[in-house]
Amino acid sequence: MPSDYLYEQLAAELGDAIERGALRAGGKLPSVRRLAEDRALSVATVVQAYSVLEGTGLIEARPKSGYFVRRRTDDGDAPRPPRKSVTATRPAVSDGIARLIAALRDPGVVPLAAAYLDPGTLKVAQLNRIAAALAREVSTLGARDDTPPGLATLRRALARRSISWGAPMTEHDFVATIGATEAITLALRAVARPGDAVVVESPTYFGILQTIEALGLKVVEVPAHPRTGIDLAALHDALKATPIRAIVTMPTAANPLGSIMPDDAKAALYALAVRHDVPIIEDDVYGELCFDGARPRPIKAWDKDGRVLLCGSVSKTLAPGYRVGWIAPGRYQDDIERLKFSQSLACPTLTGMAVAEMLSSGSYDRHLRRLRHVVAGQVARYREEVLARFPDGTRVSAPRGGFVLWIELPGAVDTLVLQERALARGVAIAPGPIFSARQQRFSACLRLSCGQPLTPRVATALDLIAHLAQDLAARGARGHRASA
Ligand SMILES: Cc1ncc(COP(=O)(O)O)c(C=O)c1O
Structure with a gap:
């Protein structure tokens, strides 16, 4: 059935031409502007179509050169993405x-x-020294509990770091959590009720499926590409077919694929979420651990209406045992603070203070x-x-x-x-x-x-x-x- 959207029609047409070999592997695609002119389409439509094709791995953007049809072998021998399905299932993992x-x-x-x-690869020893000094110096430590939104020093340190993520926020935009696991749990509780369906990437981190199982939710699994992440065309189909309460995604260094979504695919995903009025739960625990170039921007950087709940922690970069995490919940701030209080009251003060100090230092x-x-x-x-x-x-x-x-x-x-x-x-x-x-x-x-x-x-x-x-x-x- 032809799609209602011009960019999808264009993506389907070009995808078809690539599959038939009419556009050959390695060949250059017309520039966005040229194609827009030739086809009397808007530049935005062509950009979106190209990002859909990029998301499915059929084409790639090369810096300063344009878009090219990918060679079949470009993925090496990457595992194959699963077939798409729009049925909601209860996980049992x-x-x-x-x-x-x-x-x-x-x-x-x-x-x-x-x-x-x-x-040995982490900075646990340095962090432990900071924590030991804090324990000696701050006599009231442990007597206070830092109720939501949590330690101001930690939230200020995160606000400063968010500038380098390309998604600048203030200390008032964060709530401290016990690891990213609690952040994701709170996010799901804020936007979905038992029996509701949420989208996850397939394959996805089993901890997310376990939380979804525990909350009595269902999942619609959308195939993810090993290099570029969630398949936007399949995501669109899922959003059209089933009422979806949230899109749970790992655009940066996804677990288990290690994929990174291109920026224009992130913009297209955000646009889809706006069109279908669905919140995005963005798991960014690997955000700082990309191998080439600058740290990719989280989808939060595109968030104009507060629908992105950005979840992170220092578990992958500093110390998983410190259990220091956070959520930047956008328009769900009040709900998240209330849920956090009822779920676990507060976060451990000592580890939060030590991480705040470490994040603020140049050595991080x-x-x-x-x-x-x-x-x-x-x-x-x-x-x-x-x-x-x-x-x-x-x-x-x-x-x-x-x-x-x-x-x-x-x-x-x-x-x-x-x-x-x-x-x-x-x-x-x-x-x-x-x-x-x-x-x-x-x-x-x-x-x-x-x-x-x-x-x-x-x-x-x-x-x-x-x-x-x-x-x-x-x-x-x-x-x-x-x-x-
Ligand atoms: C993708 C992903 N999200 C979240 C988590 C959990 O993070 P945390 O230890 O901060 O709760 C993990 C840990 O393995 C993970 O791989």
Whole structure:
């Protein structure tokens, strides 16, 4: 059925021409202005059409050169996005996640499942020194509780940092939370009631699905592209087909894909949210961990009417155990403050004060520069190892930020079986099915954390996973879980 919107019609027409080979791979597309003139369309329509095609990975923007049809091999051998669907489903991922958490606690297990960086890579020691000094100097510390919106020093530090994000805000725009997890939970509670449906990317971080499950919500899963994130055309279909209460998205260094949405796709996503009057819950925990160039702007930078609830934390850059997070909830500020108070009253003062001091110091930016470099190198080394050791036909993401790899194994390998077998031999992985509300989706996929330096112990663990995968692929082991 032809779309009601000109940009979608144009995107469909060009997409068709690319699929048929009428526009060849590597070829340059007409400039936005030329095409707008030729077709008597507005420049905005052409920009939106190009960003839809970029979102689906058919074309790419090259700085200062224009738009080009992507070569089929440009994604390397990235895992394939799932097929689209507009049906709302209730996630049931908690059992799978419980298995993953049990493995986390065992120091004898090689931790390739959870996305945590090695403490040596973070600035935990420096942060601990700041906290110790604060504990000595501030005699009232611990006697106060910093009720919502939370510590002013932390909110002021975030406001200063928001300038470098390209989304300048004031201290009054933030509410302190216990990690990004609480921020996302509060955001979902503010905009949806049990039984409502929200959009998530597919695959998505299992913690988001677990929160959605706990709140009694449903999800419509919109395919995400390994380089450019959520598929805007499929998102549009979902918004037209089902009443949606929120779009939950990770535009910057998404977990597990490591994708980054191009700026014009972010603008188009925001425009879609405005048209369908849907709030956007933006998970930005990996925002500071992109490998090339400047930190991408969050969608919050486009937010003119306060519909974006930006959620973040220092869990990926400083100290996951400090549980310092925040939300910039836009027009939902009052609701979020009330919900935060009823959910957990306040945030721990000592860790909040220490993080505020660290964020305000020049050493934080130096730390981030070093961290990005270390993380990018670590991810590249893990990726090489996987490509060298895993069975032929394995597809591996090429993350543009963050520190996880998303891997699709060849054949009918069931990664829940792989998880059990690897764990029995002391290695933890995150199996694909917990990244979706649909149990069968991603059953041949897994996520590997590259948060630990690639030591000989890790290399041996990767070798073990590779052998187990090879063995399962050879046997077509789907359905053999009982024998694992
Ligand atoms: C994408 C994403 N969002 C949120 C979180 C949770 O962050 P926090 O530890 O700040 O609660 C994680 C942690 O793994 C994550 O990967």
